[in-house]
Amino acid sequence: MNTPAILKRRPTYQAARWNEPVIMEMGAPGRRGIHFPPADPDADSLVPPAARRATPPALPELSEPEVFRHYLKLSQMTLGMTGISLFGTCTMKYHSPAAEQAALRPEMQELHPYQHESTLQGALEIIHSLDLILRELSGMDQFVFQAGGGADAAYMNVCVTRGYLAARGELGQRDEIITSIQSHPCSPATAAAGGFKVITLTLDEKGYPSLEQLKAALSPRTAALMINNPDDMGIYNPEIKEWVRLVHEAGALCFYDHANFNGVMGKIRARELGFDSCMFMLHKTFGAPKGGGGPAVGAYGVREHLIPFLPGPIVAKENGAYTLKTGAQSVGKVREFWGNVPQVMKAYAWARAMGAEGIREASDLSVLANNYMDTRLKRIEGLEMSNPHINAWRMEMTRWGLGPLKEQTGVGTFDVQNRMTDYGIDAYWTSHEPWVVPEPFTPEAGEMYGKEDIDAWVDVLAQVCEEARQDPEFVKSAPHNGAVGKLDVSTMDDPAKWATTWRAFKRKWGGA
Numbered sequence: 315m316n317t318p319a320i321l322k323r324r325p326t327y328q329a330a331r332w333n334e335p336v337i338m339e340m341g342a343p344g345r346r347g348i349h350f351p352p353a354d355p356d357a358d359s360l361v362p363p364a365a366r367r368a369t370p371p372a373l374p375e376l377s378e379p380e381v382f383r384h385y386l387k388l389s390q391m392t393l394g395m396t397g398i399s400l401f402g403t404c405t406m407k408y409h410s411p412a413a414e415q416a417a418l419r420p421e422m423q424e425l426h427p428y429q430h431e432s433t434l435q436g437a438l439e440i441i442h443s444l445d446l447i448l449r450e451l452s453g454m455d456q457f458v459f460q461a462g463g464g465a466d467a468a469y470m471n472v473c474v475t476r477g478y479l480a481a482r483g484e485l486g487q488r489d490e491i492i493t494s495i496q497s498h499p500c501s502p503a504t505a506a507a508g509g510f511k512v513i514t515l516t517l518d519e520k521g522y523p524s525l526e527q528l529k530a531a532l533s534p535r536t537a538a539l540m541i542n543n544p545d546d547m548g549i550y551n552p553e554i555k556e557w558v559r560l561v562h563e564a565g566a567l568c569f570y571d572h573a574n575f576n577g578v579m580g581k582i583r584a585r586e587l588g589f590d591s592c593m594f595m596l597h598k599t600f601g602a603p604k605g606g607g608g609p610a611v612g613a614y615g616v617r618e619h620l621i622p623f624l625p626g627p628i629v630a631k632e633n634g635a636y637t638l639k640t641g642a643q644s645v646g647k648v649r650e651f652w653g654n655v656p657q658v659m660k661a662y663a664w665a666r667a668m669g670a671e672g673i674r675e676a677s678d679l680s681v682l683a684n685n686y687m688d689t690r691l692k693r694i695e696g697l698e699m700s701n702p703h704i705n706a707w708r709m710e711m712t713r714w715g716l717g718p719l720k721e722q723t724g725v726g727t728f729d730v731q732n733r734m735t736d737y738g739i740d741a742y743w744t745s746h747e748p749w750v751v752p753e754p755f756t757p758e759a760g761e762m763y764g765k766e767d768i769d770a771w772v773d774v775l776a777q778v779c780e781e782a783r784q785d786p787e788f789v790k791s792a793p794h795n796g797a798v799g800k801l802d803v804s805t806m807d808d809p810a811k812w813a814t815t816w817r818a819f820k821r822k823w824g825g826a
């Protein structure tokens with residue numbers, strides 16, 4: 315029998331299953347992987363008595379082959395980021411081994427931020443050069459890389475807004491920050507954390523954030539607008555310039571959460587749209603990895619009038635040398651030292667390897683890939699596109715929903731996500747809260763995945779929807795091919811049951 319092409323494309327997968335203990339339960343006293351030279355007898359005197367251990371730490375003692383075997387088995391069991399990973403809004407894209415090598419060089423790894431500037435010139439040059447590249451891409455006048463992620467950069471923006479308002483004698487009077495329901499929740503969350511009242515605008519009847527609501531919300535109390543565009547549905551707001559104009563007319567600042575930059579790189583700039591500040595995520599758009607939750611960098615850029623309030627130190631070039639500076643009105647640090655510098659190195663390597671043309675082309679490819687995928691997804695029963703009446707191309711990603719499938723079969727988005735991993739497809743991203751689309755999922759191919767991978771991904775989704783109609787319980791009890799089956803996640807919200815360390819596990823669960 316001829317295998318239909320669609321079946322040939324569908325991946326198959328079976329994770330290894332080892333009954334591997336945790337490393338804390340392995341080994342035996344005295345076993346060694348490496349013999350260290352005896353400690354310098356004078357070393358004791360260098361450590362203050364109060365900081366010295368009375369007893370050695372309770373660490374497992376293993377031989378080198380045991381350690382090697384243990385981690386090899388764990389790597390075989392992990393579902394890992396090794397499948398087709400269309401992890402929308404986080405753009406899990408290519409990060410090159412060459413960039414990784416550059417970041418691992420001793421000239422980068424062995425630096426300490428407290429070294430004298432004169433011995434840090436190479437690292438400072440890299441930081442300054444990436445700053446210049448991002449200025450070119452955004453039109454901003456200065457970038458800093460201290461924030462440990464996108465949400466951290468949004469918080470940095472709230473701190474800078476406070477500093478700016480204080481300098482103008484308006485802090486307290488301007489106490490409201492406006493955002494939209496389809497912005498990332500870090501905008502309202504960081505605004506609230508910074509002491510502002512949050513106004514969240516909903517959508518108009520066309521499906522865009524409501525301009526009329528914005529006009530009604532603006533007042534002498536408005537401190538800032540914090541918004542993303544394209545938003546998390548992949549929709550570009552065609553009236554964004556008018557939004558910025560109105561906010562400025564009301565005397566407030568405009569922050570551009572430009573995390574969803576992948577589809578508009580080299581096409582639009584925050585400056586020309588009128589924004590005062592913007593944020594890019596190096597771990598999202600610039601080829602630095604974010605797997606496993608970090609390390610990450612939120613690159614935060616501002617126009618000239620906000621530079622004095624930036625957290626320090628800022629890397630500047632003076633008389634041919636690089637130097638670190640902190641402005642007198644700086645809002646202080648949001649994070650220790652200078653942030654995750656090796657990530658800056660990787661982003662710089664990525665940007666230089668791509669070049670201006672490559673970056674523009676990546677934008678085109680990511681929009682093309684997404685719209686190709688949308689065309690295929692529209693044909694699958696049980697799916698519904700967010701804001702389907704908006705008759706415009708989506709940008710680099712689209713939020714979809716499995717609401718109809720759930721109604722027909724009881725199978726929801728987490729069930730489908732779990733079952734897709736049985737085919738060696740990485741779990742997709744669902745949605746940030748609030749779920750404005752029922753049973754959401756947000757695939758994003760970026761520029762990295764070709765047509766074959768996208769087809770395989772869509773085929774697997776179509777297959778799982780069909781399985782849901784045939785045998786919903788089978789999909790609901792997935793994954794079946796992973797190292798472990800469906801997990802009971804009911805303890806995840808209960809601090810009395812969390813155990814993030816071995817000691818906490820033994821205390822809370824009695825080592826059971």
Ligand SMILES: Cc1ncc(COP(=O)(O)O)c(C=O)c1O
Nearest residue numbers: 403404463464465498542573574
């Ligand atoms: C639009 C947008 N803004 C902000 C963030 C927050 O970034 P991070 O997870 O690095 O804190 C994200 C994360 O995916 C995002 O998609």
